[in-house]
Every structure is written in structure tokens, then in C-alpha cells.
Amino acid sequence: MGVEVITHDVVIMGSGIAGLRAAVEIKRKYGDKIDLGIISKVQLMRSHSVAAEGGTGAVLYPEEGDSFALHAWDTIKGSDFLADQDAVWNFVKLMPEEILLLDHWGMPWSRREDGRIRQRPFGGHSFPRATMSADKVGHNEMRTLYNKLLQYDKWERYDEWFITNYVVENGIYKGLYAINMKDGKLYLFRSKAAIIATGGVGRLYAFTTYSHTATGDGMAMSFRAGIPIKDPEFVQFHPTGLVPNGILITEGARGEGGILLNNKRERFMARNDCAPHAKELASRDVVSRCIVKEYLEGRAFIDEETKMPYILLDLTHLGEERINERLPSIREISIRYDGIDPAEEPIPVFPAAHYHMGGIHTDIFYKVLDENGNWIKGLFAAGEASAASVHGANRLGSNSTAECLVSGKITGILAAEYAVSSELPEAPEPKRSKEEEDFVYGLLKRESGEPSYSIKHSLEETMMQHFYVYRDPNSMAEGLKKILELRNKFFTNAYVEDKGSIYNTDMIAAMETMNLLDNALIVAKSAMNREESRGAHARVDHPKRDDANWLKHTLAIRNGENDVRFSYWPVTINTWKPVERHY
Amino acid sequence: MALDFEAATRIPPKMVKIRIRRYNPETKKMWWQEYEVHAHKGMTVLDALLYIKENIDHTLGVRYSCRMGLCGSCGMNINGTPMLACQTQIAQVASGGNPVITLEPLPSFPVVKDLITEFTSFFNKHKSVKPYLIRKDTEEQETPKGHLKMKPQEFIEIFQFSNCIFCGLCYAACPVTAADPEYLGPQALMYTFRYINDVRDEGHEERFAVVDSENGCHRCHFAATCSAVCPKAVDPAGAIQALRSKLFKYRLGFYRKKGSKPLPPPPEKGERKPLPPEAMLVPGANLEQLEKEKVVISLNNK
Numbered sequence: 001m002g003v004e005v006i007t008h009d010v011v012i013m014g015s016g017i018a019g020l021r022a023a024v025e026i027k028r029k030y031g032d033k034i035d036l037g038i039i040s041k042v043q044l045m046r047s048h049s050v051a052a053e054g055g056t057g058a059v060l061y062p063e064e065g066d067s068f069a070l071h072a073w074d075t076i077k078g079s080d081f082l083a084d085q086d087a088v089w090n091f092v093k094l095m096p097e098e099i100l101l102l103d104h105w106g107m108p109w110s111r112r113e114d115g116r117i118r119q120r121p122f123g124g125h126s127f128p129r130a131t132m133s134a135d136k137v138g139h140n141e142m143r144t145l146y147n148k149l150l151q152y153d154k155w156e157r158y159d160e161w162f163i164t165n166y167v168v169e170n171g172i173y174k175g176l177y178a179i180n181m182k183d184g185k186l187y188l189f190r191s192k193a194a195i196i197a198t199g200g201v202g203r204l205y206a207f208t209t210y211s212h213t214a215t216g217d218g219m220a221m222s223f224r225a226g227i228p229i230k231d232p233e234f235v236q237f238h239p240t241g242l243v244p245n246g247i248l249i250t251e252g253a254r255g256e257g258g259i260l261l262n263n264k265r266e267r268f269m270a271r272n273d274c275a276p277h278a279k280e281l282a283s284r285d286v287v288s289r290c291i292v293k294e295y296l297e298g299r300a301f302i303d304e305e306t307k308m309p310y311i312l313l314d315l316t317h318l319g320e321e322r323i324n325e326r327l328p329s330i331r332e333i334s335i336r337y338d339g340i341d342p343a344e345e346p347i348p349v350f351p352a353a354h355y356h357m358g359g360i361h362t363d364i365f366y367k368v369l370d371e372n373g374n375w376i377k378g379l380f381a382a383g384e385a386s387a388a389s390v391h392g393a394n395r396l397g398s399n400s401t402a403e404c405l406v407s408g409k410i411t412g413i414l415a416a417e418y419a420v421s422s423e424l425p426e427a428p429e430p431k432r433s434k435e436e437e438d439f440v441y442g443l444l445k446r447e448s449g450e451p452s453y454s455i456k457h458s459l460e461e462t463m464m465q466h467f468y469v470y471r472d473p474n475s476m477a478e479g480l481k482k483i484l485e486l487r488n489k490f491f492t493n494a495y496v497e498d499k500g501s502i503y504n505t506d507m508i509a510a511m512e513t514m515n516l517l518d519n520a521l522i523v524a525k526s527a528m529n530r531e532e533s534r535g536a537h538a539r540v541d542h543p544k545r546d547d548a549n550w551l552k553h554t555l556a557i558r559n560g561e562n563d564v565r566f567s568y569w570p571v572t573i574n575t576w577k578p579v580e581r582h583y
Numbered sequence: 584m585a586l587d588f589e590a591a592t593r594i595p596p597k598m599v600k601i602r603i604r605r606y607n608p609e610t611k612k613m614w615w616q617e618y619e620v621h622a623h624k625g626m627t628v629l630d631a632l633l634y635i636k637e638n639i640d641h642t643l644g645v646r647y648s649c650r651m652g653l654c655g656s657c658g659m660n661i662n663g664t665p666m667l668a669c670q671t672q673i674a675q676v677a678s679g680g681n682p683v684i685t686l687e688p689l690p691s692f693p694v695v696k697d698l699i700t701e702f703t704s705f706f707n708k709h710k711s712v713k714p715y716l717i718r719k720d721t722e723e724q725e726t727p728k729g730h731l732k733m734k735p736q737e738f739i740e741i742f743q744f745s746n747c748i749f750c751g752l753c754y755a756a757c758p759v760t761a762a763d764p765e766y767l768g769p770q771a772l773m774y775t776f777r778y779i780n781d782v783r784d785e786g787h788e789e790r791f792a793v794v795d796s797e798n799g800c801h802r803c804h805f806a807a808t809c810s811a812v813c814p815k816a817v818d819p820a821g822a823i824q825a826l827r828s829k830l831f832k833y834r835l836g837f838y839r840k841k842g843s844k845p846l847p848p849p850p851e852k853g854e855r856k857p858l859p860p861e862a863m864l865v866p867g868a869n870l871e872q873l874e875k876e877k878v879v880i881s882l883n884n885k
Contacts, residue, residue, distance in 0.1 A: 028725060043702060045749055046654040060730075063848050065856035068874045073862050090878045100727040106716035106781065108738060108745045115732035116846055127856060133742075139653055140745055147714045182695070211649040212633075244625065247651045305624060332586065333651060336670050337625065339592030365880065413880050453637035497641040502608045503696040506641040575873060577863045 003177070003188045003433045008037035008156070009419040011176065011191040013163055013218060015040035016049035017138065017401055018383025019197035020145035021408025024105075026416045027152035034416050036155040037189065039178055041213060041508070043159045045146045048199055048211040049404065052138025053329060054252030055122055055130025056405070057398035058095035066127040068092045073576060075399060078124040078283045079357075079392025080535035080545065081578035082231065082553070082571055087364035087388045089575075091399075091406050098405040099131050107144040108133050110326075120326070121255040122397045124283035124583070128255075130398035135250050135329045137401055161187075162508050163217065164440055166194065167428040168225050171370065173378035174428045177436045181508065184501025186440055188433060192422050193378045193415040196222065196360060196368070197408065200384040201235075201519045203512075205353035205468075206460035207308075209241050209248035213512075218385040220515035222360045223522060228371050228555035230387035230569065232358035232519075233526035234536045236395055237469050239287040241352025243303055243310040247333055249349055251397040253315055253342075254280040256326050260291070261312040261346065262299040268311075275583040282583035285394040285536040288351035292469045295350075303348065312346035319343070351469055357395055357536065358526070359387035361555055361569070366411045371557060371567050378425065380415055382407035389553065392571075393535020443510055449495030452510040459486050459513070459520055467527055472540045476528045483520045484562055490517055525564040526556050547578055586816075593674035595622040596682040601631055603643070604687040605697045616640075622673045628684065629657055629668040632698075644697035652814060655750035659698050660687040665752040667814045689755040691764075704764070705751055708771040712793050714778065717786025729845035731783045737841075744777035744822055746815040753809035753819050765798045769809035769819035772800050776822040779829060782843040791833055800827050 010026060012019045015038055026034050038044065059066045071092040076083050103109055103117060110118040110132045122130035133140040149155070158178070164186070166176035175190040198218025202210030223229055239260075240249040254260075260280055262268045269275055274290040275282035282290075291311055294300050300309040315323060315330075320343040323331050327342075334340045334347045360381040361369050366388060368379040383404040390403050466479025490513065498506035532546035533539050553569040601618045618635045629647055636643045645668075648654040652670035659668055662676050662685050677684050692700035718724040753769040754760050760768045775794050779787045794800045800823055807820035832838040864870065 042648055042654070042656065043706075046648050046656050048649065048654075050653045050748075051649055051651060061849065062855070063851045065853055067855055069858060069870055070856060073858055077862075089873055089876075093874075093878050097727070100730065101725075103731055104716065104718065104724045104727045104783075106778070106783070108742050109733075111733050111735045111738040113735065114846075114849060115734055116730045116849060126859070133745075136746065139748070143745065143747075148716075150710045151713075151715045211654065213648045245650070335586055335588055335591070336652070336672075337591055337627075339589055341588060365884070410880050414882055417882050451637070451641055453641075457637075500607070500609050500642070500696075503644050503699055505636075505644060573865060575865060575868045575870070577865050579861050579863065582861075 002430070003186050003437065005188045005190060005427070006037070007424065008189065008191045009035045010415045011037045011039060011189050011194045012197060013039055013176065013194065014047065014197035014199060014385070015042070015044040016047035016197060016199055016383060017141050017145065017404035018408040019195065020142065020149060021405050022195050022197060022382055022412035022415070023155065024145055024148050025409045025412025027149065027155060029413065030416045030420070031152070032154045034419055037158060037191070038155065039158040039161045039163060039189065041160060041162045044157055045142055047142065048214045049401070050139045050142050051209065051211060051248060052401045053135040053248055053250035054255065055120060055132045055137055055398040056099065056141070056401040057122065057125065057129050057396065058099045058131055058402060059092060059129060060096055060099060060117060060119060060131065066129055070127055071129065074125050075390065075396055076576055077581055078394055078396040080394055080581060081551065082389065082392030082534060084364060084389050084572040085575045086572045087390050090364055091390045091403060094406045094409065095402050098409065102141065102144055105144050105148045108140055110134055120252060121281060123251050123254065123281045123287065124396040125398070130252065130255060132252065134325070135252050135327050141401060162511065163221065164511065165221050165436060166225060167432060168376055168379070169428060171374060171376055172425050173376055174425050179440065181503050184504055186437055188427070190424060190427055192419040192424055193380065195411045195415050196381040196385050197383045198385045200356040201523070202353045202356070204460065204463045204516055204520055204523065206464045207241060207246045207350070208353040209238055209246055210353065215512040215515050216519045217512065217515045219359060220518040223518055223558050226558055227368060227376065228361040228557050228567065229522050230358055230361040230389060231554050232522045232556050233530050233554060234357035234393050235353060235523060236284055236355035236357060236536050237288040237351035238354030239284055239291055239351050240313050240349035242333065242337060243308050243348040243350050244306045245337055246352040247337060248354070249313060249330055249347065253313060253327055253330055256322065257318055258313050258315045261314055262294045263301050264299060268294055268299070278583035283394055283396060286583055288469050289538060291351055301348065308350065310348035310350045313349045314346040315342045316344065316346065355395055355400055356384060357387065357391045357393060359385050362386050362388050364388050365414060366407045367414065371555060378418060380411040382411040393537060443494070443496050443507055444499055446495050449493040450489060451497065452490070452494050452513040455486050455490050455494065456513045456516060459483065459516055462486070463520060467524055470538050470540055471527055473528065476524065480524045480528065483524055487517050487521065487562060490514060521562065522556050522564060526554050529566055530554060551578065587675055590672040590675045591625055594624050595626060595674040596677055596679045597622065598682065599631065599673055599677045600683045601635065602683055602685045603697065606694050608696050626673045627669055628661055628671045628673060628676065631673060632668060644699045646699050653748060655748035658689050658750040658752050658755065660689060660755070665689055665755040665812045667750060667752070670814060689751055691755050691757070691760045692751060702751065705754055705770065708767050709749070709774060711767070712771045712775040713786060713790055714774045716778065716781065716784050717789065719785050723845065727845065729847055731843045732846050733782055733843060737782045741777055741781045744773060744780065744817055747773065747817050748815055750814060752812045752814060756808040756812040758806050758808065759802050759804055763802065766802045767794065767798055769823065772803065772826060773817060773819035773822040776826040779826065782841045787840055791830055794826065795830055800830065
């Protein structure tokens with residue numbers, strides 16, 4: 001017996017924009033010299049990146065006033081000064097080429113009258129630099145990269161393989177275990193290098209813009225492998241998730257001139273206590289807090305059927321023609337899911353979980369680091385799964401697809417460079433494979449118990465109630481208690497009814513829930529630990545930013561079965577001094 | 584399907600019966616199974632399926648992800664028509680008079696388990712039409728310096744066809760695909776047109792060679808069921824018709840491809856926008872140097 005082994009030079013975990021961009025970089029630079037495997041729990045083109053809508057941030061028009069310095073400053077100010085400024089410089093400088101490359105690979109970027117690529121305003125950016133493909137940026141970037149990859153040979157796709165864990169021994173990446181959903185068997189993938197590009201953790205929350213599949217598997221398995229998770233307390237709530245189902249209504253809607261109204265039909269963002277200058281285009285943490293405050297002070301609407309609070313996003317003044325040209329998906333989504341035509345009526349929205357600033361601890365070149373800053377040889381992380389950190393405590397809109405591209409490129413280059421100059425590391429110890437099999441198939445052995453779904457839904461509600469936009473220490477303590485109870489319930493009683501081996505999605509769902517339970521523990525403990533308010537992390541008991549004590553990155557590290565310990569990592573400040581933010 | 588402006592506001596029947604054609608690949612058994620689900624306003628067919636999977640029958644196999652009509656995972660036959668479960672309202676397909684919704688796996692795709700089907704052949708056909716931008720100057724393509732010129736109208740001409748989400752509904756609805764598994768099918772042919780129609784592309788000769796074949800665009804019978812079921816209004820039928828028209832012009836030597844060249848930077852319009860006064864430099868920081876320094880991506884770079 002023993003697990004079957006598959007070997008490649010480089011393995012990419014995940015097939016979103018970051019994973020596909022890394023794959024394209026490896027293939028276009030190294031061609032057949034690198035034997036590449038791409039493992040994804042969905043079919044390669046179906047990753048959550050397709051849901052990105054509004055734009056990708058890049059400096060395309062210095063002749064018209066934009067500059068790297070301005071993009072860097074906006075990003076750093078947006079991050080509430082927790083971003084590493086050297087990482088931000090790399091990011092802004094590498095971005096323009098990414099836009100041009102995509103243009104040359106077939107990306108349908110929207111156009112200006114002069115035939116050049118169109119950009120629009122976005123929150124927190126002081127220049128209109130969100131590069132747009134109407135409002136289907138993620139969809140079209142995914143298609144462009146996937147299609148581009150089809151041009152190359154010598155790469156293997158593993159569509160619908162679920163990675164259970166990866167192995168690090170003595171500071172070296174050794175391989176990963178994955179279930180092929182088509183036969184239900186566990187396989188060991190060995191490779192010289194691996195890139196984790198598994199996306200964010202948004203399905204921790206019930207009201208979310210994320211796909212059902214965004215369960216942060218890469219972060220959870222990194223945590224289990226002893227890798228530090230950087231800044232996990234910072235979860236971004238996008239101001240405008242469609243009520244009731246949370247589907248994203250792009251910031252581009254406000255970029256094009258959409259305004260937010262409370263139940264008195266007041267444009268509250270213009271008030272002095274919100275963002276009198278930037279108004280609806282303040283950074284997302286600011287807008288989301290203002291919206292939740294409107295609700296807490298009785299100025300939100302309440303949906304009769306679901307009892308969900310909401311405020312209104314009004315686009316009616318833009319006119320049907322402009323909405324069709326610039327925001328066609330928003331119109332389609334509003335009509336399909338709410339029966340509301342935004343050209344005629346405002347749409348109901350509320351802050352929804354949207355992005356995780358935190359992630360796997362890496363350096364500014366996306367090499368995965370241990371607690372002491374040593375590179376885990378062969379291992380990289382890209383996209384939302386990583387924290388380099390470009391976004392610090394709050395990410396600006398249009399900077400996520402951008403970072404996926406840049407980090408995909410960087411990790412592609414470095415993983416290939418490492419693979420051509422190194423030997424395949426030894427396989428993990430045989431007993432490790434046995435442990436993994438016991439763990440995976442152990443889930444199938446229990447004959448009764450609680451299905452994972454109810455545990456997952458209780459977890460989503462717990463996170464909404466106790467770790468949403470505003471965070472109260474007593475409430476968080478209560479939330480943590482619930483998380484620990486749910487963890488206990490899962491590990492002692494979770495039950496997989498389906499005993500089949502082909503497409504056993506019941507078993508996969510249980511493993512996703514287990515990953516969410518790890519991620520919840522990490523986010524909750526870190527949120528309780530950081531006693532200040534910065535960016536997306538707003539503590540009611542510590543409403544101010546505290547640079548004297550907290551201008552540092554959190555590193556959350558696994559500590560036994562149910563605990564996290566903390567270490568800290570310095571913030572690189574090589575350009576601008578932290579100052580108080582005003583929008 | 585045409586966008587139904589009212590579907591999400593209609594009240595569905597309180598209780599719907601979901602009838603699913605199931606298949607267990609391990610026992611090779613096919614059977615029909617019925618589930619009763621409480622419906623509510625705004626509930627989609629995917630919501631109902633997830634309710635069943637989470638609460639009634641955990642063994643049900645269904646593929647899904649984004650739940651917003653973008654990832655293309657959840658195509659299936661709903662009451663006999665290929666549709667996306669996530670963007671179909673219960674109220675669209677069930678009524679008080681007929682509260683039964685029948686779900687089957689997409690036709691023309693081999694069934695793997697329950698509603699999950701095999702897409703490999705579909706993906707391979709897509710790949711066969713070279714679905715990527717082909718430029719003669721590959722060096723410029725991989726080290727670009729300027730935007731490729733494209734007018735807003737030229738963008739709109741490809742944007743519609745770029746909206747394809749690879750969900751396979753068109754393929755499932757196509758009568759020719761159903762009869763001939765070798766036929767490239769509406770999705771791949773539409774994609775051929777999408778690139779041929781792209782002013783930036785210079786690969787039309789290679790692509791015409793692929794589709795001007797026994798299994799290519801001549802097999803289309805213009806049933807146009809593909810366009811009728813397309814969940815993103817891509818209109819593969821229109822694309823195939825236009826592709827065929829271009830192909831015949833090409834055969835006669837009349838086809839003229841509009842080209843696109845990289846544009847220089849736009850003429851200078853104004854001053855560099857200054858940083859706000861709150862952006863105060865740390866001692867020793869040199870903004871000009873920070874902006875100019877090249878990013879070196881290498882493992883040797885510390």
C-alpha cells in the first residue's frame with residue numbers, strides 16, 4: 001500500500017489570477033524546461049477571481065498626472081501605514097507592465113476614444129487608475145490567463161483535486177497531499193518548488209461576496225504546518241454587498257458616480273463625521289464603518305422579509321446608457337437577484353466580507369518565511385493567500401487583482417529559478433503519508449454524528465455576530481468560546497454520510513469546514529490580541545490607532561490543538577511617516 | 584435565457600418538489616429522486632440544491648462555486664432546458680399550479696455523478712481553436728511598451744463574446760453536438776470568432792484552417808438554440824454565422840483584417856499631480872530614487 005506519487009518540477013496550488021499568472025510566467029520564460037502541475041479544487045477557470053468586477057490598479061498615464069509615488073502613497077495611506085513600504089514600491093512599479101502584457105494576450109480592456117486603455121476612479125485612489133474591462137475585470141483576467149496558458153505544453157492540470165495538507169521538514173518544502181475527486185484516492189505530489197495561491201477566507205462569514213469555495217484552505221494548511229499567519233485580524237468588509245445574498249456590487253459603481261443614502265435619504269458619506277472630501281470614495285474600511293454606524297444609530301432600512309439591515313446605493317442619475325456601458329454586470333445582478341433595475345431604482349446594500357489582508361507570512365518577494373524570517377526552501381505564496389504585506393490593515397479597491405498579477409509573476413519567476421538550480425528534496429517520511437491517509441479516510445469511518453454543514457453555518461453566524469466591522473472585547477470572548485465549542489463538536493462528532501469514492505463532495509465539504517474552523521481560530525484570537533483600531537480592525541474599547549505599541553505585524557502561530565501564540569514582525573517604513581488618515 | 588425583470592420579485596409556491604435524475608458511478612445505477620423544499624422569494628435553484636445537500640441528502644453531487652452566474656459551474660437541465668442553477672429563480676421555473684422542478688445533468692456531457700458532468704472533451708475543443716491572441720511580433724508581444732490601439736467600438740465588438748463563462752449550456756442545447764460528438768460545437772466556434780474579430784489578433788489564418796473543416800463551422804445548422812440558452816447573452820449562433828461569412832470572404836481573397844499597433848504614450852496634457860501635504864518623508868528618503876530604482880526579481884536579491 002502507500003499513496004501514489006506524482007512528481008513535477010513546480011506545483012501551483014490554486015488556479016485563480018495569482019496561480020494562473022504564475023503558471024504563465026513559468027511557461028513563457030522557461031517553456032518545456034519546467035514540468036509544471038496546477039492543482040485546483042475547482043475546474044481551472046472557475047476560481048473565485050472571476051468575481052472581481054471594478055478594476056485593476058496601475059499607473060498607466062504619467063503624462064496625465066499619475067505617478068508611482070502617488071499610487072504608493074495612496075496604497076500606504078489606505079493600509080493605515082501597516083503596509084511594508086518596500087513591498088508597495090515593488091508592487092506599483094511592476095503593475096503597468098502587467099496591464100500591457102494582458103492587453104497583448106487578448107484581455108478586453110475597455111477603451112478610451114484615443115484607442116488607449118480606459119481607467120476609472122476608485123476609493124482611496126487620488127487618480128483614476130482602476131483599469132477596467134467594463135465591470136468584469138476578474139472574469140476577463142481569468143479567461144485571458146487561462147487561454148494564454150493553453151498556448152504552452154508540458155504542464156498538467158489537476159482539475160478538482162483537493163489538497164489536504166503540505167509537508168515542511170527541517171525548513172524545506174517536501175510535497176503535498178491531495179485527493180483526486182474523480183477516484184477518491186490520496187496522492188503525494190513531490191516537487192522542487194510550490195506556490196500557494198489558494199485565495200482568501202471569506203466564507204468564514206455568512207454575509208459575504210465570496211464564492212462558496214473560498215474557504216482559505218491554503219492558510220489553514222499553512223497554519224497546521226507551523227507557518228506563521230501574518231495580520232489575520234484584518235478582514236475587509238466591502239461596503240456594498242447586495243442584500244440579501246451578499247453578491248458584490250463593485251466600488252466602480254461609486255467610481256462612476258453612485259451615491260449612498262440612509263433611510264432619511266441623506267447622503268451620509270458627505271457628513272463631517274464620515275468622509276466630507278472623498279465621500280463614497282473613501283477607503284473601504286471608512287465607508288463600511290460609516291454604513292454600520294448609520295444602522296446602529298437607526299438610520300438604515302430593514303428588509304421586511306429577511307430582517308437584514310441595508311442602506312441604498314443610488315445609480316439612477318447615471319442613466320441607462322452609461323450603466324450598460326460601464327456597469328453591465330451590476331445591472332444584471334440587481335435584476336436577477338433582487339428584481340431591481342438600478343437604472344430605475346436604488347439598490348439595497350450592506351458591508352459584506354470581501355478580502356483578507358492577512359495571510360501566509362512572506363517577504364516582499366513572496367517567499368514563505370518561518371517565525372525567524374528564514375525562507376522555507378522551495379515554498380512561495382501569492383495573491384490573497386499571502387501577506388507580503390502590500391495592503392497592511394486595509395486594502396484599496398483595485399489593488400487585489402493587481403497584487404495577484406504581480407505576486408503571480410514574481411513567484412513564477414522565483415519558483416522556476418529555484419527549480420532549475422536544485423534537486424528534488426527527499427520524500428516526506430513514510431509515516432507521514434500513513435498519518436495523512438488515516439486523517440483523510442478517518443472522516444469516513446464515523447457512522448453517525450453531526451453533518452459538517454450545520455457546524456459551518458453556526459461558525460458563519462458566530463463570525464458575523466462577534467468579529468464583524470466593529471469588535472467588542474466581551475463579545476469577541478463570547479465568540480471565541482463558541483468557536484472552540486464548534487471545533488470540539490467537529491473533531492468529536494462530524495459525520496460524513498457519503499461513503500463513496502467518486503466525487504464525494506460531502507467529504508470535501510467536511511474538510512473545508514475543518515479549514516474554516518482553523519481560520520476562525522486564527523482570525524478571532526488575533527482580533528482579540530490587537531488592542532488598537534487600525535484599518536479594517538475597529539475595536540470599540542480602543543478606538544484609536546496606537547503606533548507606539550502596535551505599529552507591527554502580527555504573526556499568529558499554531559500552539560497545540562486549539563490555541564495560537566503570537567510573535568511580531570517589523571513594518572518597513574522607508575518613505576513616508578505614519579500620519580492620521582482623513583478622507 | 585432572456586433577463587426576466589420580475590422573477591426575483593415573484594413569490595414562488597411555498598413548497599416545491601425538486602425531482603433529480605441521479606446516478607451513482609460506483610453501482611452504475613440511475614434513478615429519479617424527489618425532495619420537498621420550502622421556497623422563499625429570491626430563492627434560486629442552487630439555493631434549493633444546497634438546502635437539499637446540507638439538510639436532506641448529503642450524498643447529492645452538484646458542482647457550484649460563485650453563486651452569481653460567473654464561474655460557470657452549475658449548468659444543468661432545468662425542466663428540460665440547459666440553465667445555470669445559481670441564476671435561475673425558483674419562481675421562474677415553478678408555480679402554484681405546477682410546483683415540480685425537474686433537474687437533470689447537462690445533455691451531451693458524460694455524467695460523472697448525479698448532476699456532475701465530464702467537461703474534458705469540451706475543454707479540449709476550446710483549446711483546439713487556439714483561444715489566445717496571436718501576434719506576428721512575438722517579442723513585442725512579450726515585452727510590450729504601449730497599449731495596442733483599439734477603438735471603443737472595437738472593444739464592444741469583442742466584449743460580448745468575451746463574456747463566455749465556459750458553462751457548456753450552448754453545447755448541451757446544440758442539436759448537432761448531440762448527434763455528432765466530433766463537432767467543435769458552439770462555444771469553441773464562438774471563441775474562434777471572438778479572436779478573429781479582435782483587431783489586435785493576427786492569427787486568423789491558423790484559426791480559419793481549424794474551423795474550415797468537417798467538424799468546424801459548416802456543421803452548424805443554425806438552430807440557434809445555443810444563443811437561446813446562453814446565460815450571458817453571448818450569442819454563439821450569431822458569432823458562428825459571422826465567422827462563416829468571414830471565412831468565405833477569406834476563401835475568395837476578399838478578407839481584410841483590421842490591424843492594431845502599439846501606441847506611443849499620449850501627448851502630455853498636464854503636470855504631475857502633487858502628493859498631498861500630509862505625505863511627509865522619513866529622514867533620508869529620496870522619492871526620485873525610490874521611483875527610479877528597478878525591481879530586480881531574483882533569489883539572489885536580498
